[in-house]
Amino acid sequence: MAKPAERSAARLAAVQALYQMDVAGKGVLDAMAEFEAFWIGREVEGVSFKPAENRFFRDILRGTVSEQVAVDQLVDKALATGWPLARVEAVLRAILRAGAYELRFRKDVPARVAISEYVDVAHDFHSGDEPGLVNAVLDAIAREVREDEMKDRARGPSRPRG
Secondary structure (H helix, E strand, O other), X not given: OOOHHHHHXXXXXXXXXXXXXXXXXXXXXXXXXXXXXXXXXXXXXXXXXXXXXXXHHHHHHHHHHHOHHHHHHHHHHHOOOOOOHHHOOHHHHHHHHHHHHHHHXXXXXXXXXXXXXXXXXXXXXXXXXXXXXXHHHHHHHHHHHOHHHHHHHXXXXXXXXX
């Protein structure tokens, strides 16, 4: 069983790899190999990169790319009217794509955990309103693709009647 910190590091690495693919035009296999060989669990130029659950990292990266059309549609629908995903800054776009992928295709991860994790990733890169945007967009997506789970959580724990 992976530790939560290794899953968090896998999410961060996946976002970084998606960003690199977006701005540098790298393919998924090249980005995956580079991150696993040179970044994850290593120290680069005085910056330590935490060990990550590689299988989870690969799934987020591959899945986000292979399901990009569906993922982008979810994100576009959740963004403000007139502000398509293509207009969103590249790091934020990578965060939203990875979060949307996980919410839609990784039902084994609780929606609120995924949302919280990607808000934390947004805090790693942004200090303004961006983490709030990530929270709002992913929450809207979760309410669409995991309606029952989100309704159950909104009601809170049930109390015995008697």
